[in-house]
Amino acid sequence: MEAKEIFVPISLESIEPVIFPDVALYIKTGGNFVLYKSNGRDFSDHDHERLSNNGVEFVFVSKDDMDVITSHMEASAERLLKSDILNAKAKGKMIYQTSINFVDDIFNNPEKSSDLKRTRRLIENLMLFLSNNPEAISSLETVMSHNYHTFVHSLQVASLTLLMHSEAYTLSRDEMLDVGTGAILHDFGKIFVPQEILNKSGKLNEAEIEVLKRHPEEGFLFLQDKGVLSPVALTIVRLHHERCNGSGYPLGLENRDIPRSAQITGVADVFCTLTTDNNGNKTMPPHIAVQLMRHQMKDLFSPILLDTLEKLVCTEDIQQFIL
Numbered sequence: 159m160e161a162k163e164i165f166v167p168i169s170l171e172s173i174e175p176v177i178f179p180d181v182a183l184y185i186k187t188g189g190n191f192v193l194y195k196s197n198g199r200d201f202s203d204h205d206h207e208r209l210s211n212n213g214v215e216f217v218f219v220s221k222d223d224m225d226v227i228t229s230h231m232e233a234s235a236e237r238l239l240k241s242d243i244l245n246a247k248a249k250g251k252m253i254y255q256t257s258i259n260f261v262d263d264i265f266n267n268p269e270k271s272s273d274l275k276r277t278r279r280l281i282e283n284l285m286l287f288l289s290n291n292p293e294a295i296s297s298l299e300t301v302m303s304h305n306y307h308t309f310v311h312s313l314q315v316a317s318l319t320l321l322m323h324s325e326a327y328t329l330s331r332d333e334m335l336d337v338g339t340g341a342i343l344h345d346f347g348k349i350f351v352p353q354e355i356l357n358k359s360g361k362l363n364e365a366e367i368e369v370l371k372r373h374p375e376e377g378f379l380f381l382q383d384k385g386v387l388s389p390v391a392l393t394i395v396r397l398h399h400e401r402c403n404g405s406g407y408p409l410g411l412e413n414r415d416i417p418r419s420a421q422i423t424g425v426a427d428v429f430c431t432l433t434t435d436n437n438g439n440k441t442m443p444p445h446i447a448v449q450l451m452r453h454q455m456k457d458l459f460s461p462i463l464l465d466t467l468e469k470l471v472c473t474e475d476i477q478q479f480i481l
């Protein structure tokens with residue numbers, strides 16, 4: 159059977175004409191993907207304007223082209239963030255646009271269902287909120303320029319954390335924004351961890367593990383000192399590595415002593431780490447990751463939260479896609 163081509167949405171606003179990588183671009187009309195620009199022709203300012211005038215928000219690329227697009231986005235994000243041309247507002251917009259493109263990555267099938275739309279909406283609201291807050295933008299910018307993979311991972315964790323909250327609980331908009339802000343900055347403390355440790359491909363030695371394990375407390379202390387995050391967001395930053403059986407860090411808390419939002423972020427963090435590697439490649443199907451968290455990592459996570467996770471990431475659509 160011929161493999162079905164998978165398409166990934168890219169927000170039109172995040173595309174810089176001419177320098178965008180030379181890949182085929184598609185638009186979606188009436189449920190079908192139609193080739194807009196083939197490989198070998200520049201995407202011009204005129205194309206951008208025309209699509210924008212027609213109300214097109216997203217163009218689509220083949221999943222196979224995502225590696226080259228991700229590298230391009232990483233390079234342009236770094237270039238733009240390091241330049242003095244952009245003010246906080248423009249940087250916020252750029253981070254917002256880059257972010258939206260990575261949301262779908264926690265799911266294997268970009269065509270899938272309402273969860274995807276819900277996640278996109280949740281993260282859009284979060285990013286809109288954050289992009290108007292200079293302090294939040296400066297924190298995100300710091301994470302993004304220190305280690306781009308940490309930023310992309312954080313975004314995926316925030317997406318899943320918000321989705322799990324909205325699936326299992328009733329939270330107000332403000333509560334969701336607090337949770338999302340904490341989740342997207344959960345690894346902020348990694349800016350204090352040297353690049354060699356963050357990017358090391360082999361196993362870390364004991365001393366390196368000790369340095370890495372300081373990131374929740376260091377991130378918490380730094381952001382608390384800034385005085386801009388809510389207590390819920392700070393709690394997530396500090397306690398996302400606590401585990402139900404008390405084996406986590408920094409405090410070794412157990413079960414209900416770990417706030418729910420930090421537990422959920424911890425579940426989302428481990429799930430995203432298991433299913434995607436540092437380069438954004440899929441490493442493990444979602445249902446295998448959930449089984450591993452249930453059985454091999456027994457007692458680390460609340461079974462109720464694992465049920466919620468399973469319901470969200472192991473739907474029939476995804477199963478069909480994997481098999």
Ligand SMILES: [Fe+2]
Pocket residue numbers: 344345373398399
């Ligand atoms: Fe972490």
